[in-house]
Amino acid sequence: MNRRLASSLTAGGLVVALAATGGTVWALDRFVIPHVEVSDVAAYEAEQSGTTATTTDDEADTEAVTTDTTYTSDDASIEITQYTEGSGDDTVTSYVADITLSDATVLRSAFANNQFGENITALVSETAEANGAVFAINGDYYGFRDTGIVIRNGVVYRDDGAREGLVFYEDGTVAVYDETTTTADELLADGAWNTLSFGPALVEDGAVIDGIDEVEIDTNFGNHSIQGEQPRTAIGIIDENHIVMVVVDGREDGYSRGVTMTELADIMVPLGATTAYNLDGGGSAEMWFNGEVVNQPSNGGERATSDILYIAG
Template structure:
């Protein structure tokens, strides 16, 4: 009987290679492939990419000390006539009142913080970038950015650096112009507006006096009414995202009237606070009198800073997570 042998594949580059060496080569190819993937992920989510270095306008000395120590305070210009304690600040140009609120009990308990802010000059509400730089994967703790900018009060922003789209205007400068989602703008007349980035251009916003835009969402209250449907919220498509519809730590900003704002930070994912759903957060903002309200970056980012200390309990263990930007209050020009 004639034996039939399988035909050699002339296109097989490994046909004349020693089997052991062949497996070593295949293993090397796999390792190189995995390395490329790992580097690509690190480049996207870990490696700093500075696009713009922002001039540092802060020349005053910043107070030092543990940011969680209530004895540590922010630097206030000596010419400012102000009074303050752990929960209040009052000067000729700014009033800040912070309340800690707890609702529910047991596994349904929620702990959140409300800062009622009234300003005489909209310029007192500003934004700041981590390390004074715009780009991706540039992060510092909210308290660190706040202290570096002599902030009296601060909250985390939209973590723009985790995405590469959106319309990002900060302190009157356009850093990114890629409209994709519902956003929020602050204006020089002390007003706040929620809008769709694809329907209003950055040039229109600047012409109207926009000083800062934040691109996260969703919109909670628009024109005095709660946005009805939070069931299909989508912020971005980045790796590792979790649903934001469920109860989570939250950060939000609302406007009651021009130069009268309300900031809410909700603790979550911990024993004494489960967090809030978007619908619950909208209800809180409505109850506080907000006519416009907008959800900012939450989860481990949610942080409220006041007079040199972190007010809430980030990550459920008094440990902040680095962010790319903050909104803050400061006296003077």
């Protein structure tokens, strides 16, 4: 939902509530008011997986090495590069994190405020720091919608297939799939570790997919389309346990205009991505590393989102 609209709906508190039409009440409930389904995600995941909930601090076997743009540990290596193309109002600025994992489960997901549900949000930095992350990007903003298959860290949270999803398996393979032709339990039985429900898929078999600029992700209020030149976040798969995460800034003349879906795909292919998938963008598009926001979010600062993908430090 448009944040300005959300603010205007909530402004005035009781006055707005008393004067609200049925449609406004519905919109507030659907897109603004938090609905918590799981109040302690860490405990829930530990219960479902049969392990004990722990923090991620001080768990590495050896000391990690971190610079301004790189991170190396036994679990992961990360190298971040900034790219700038074009000039003037046609400038495009992007940030690429080239990541190699020791194991597919090193790439984890975290929910805002350690809760699962609708309209629960926190800054990417807040969620990252709460989970001991060294690197994070915004996820698919699952909490904006009430559909989609949501499997995170090997645990099922939602099973309502609606669109083209992306699944990460524990064996390091990744695949684009049709959510409407399977179930969360079937995916889990096949070894699913994380699923993302946004899209569209950008690259398949190393080639840009035709028609992606016309794809409509949702038909609910305020999110009919994602066309045009926009800030973007995407994830690409180079090989098993070798991925690239890309954030493209936008909506700022002279620094970065943003990109279309096809332009985003054109960024992913030269990076070596054989498969690539679009995540939530706009003001949500953010890359965070070692305690700092790497890019320049179009809101002028961080936007609260419902989830992140991260690598623990």
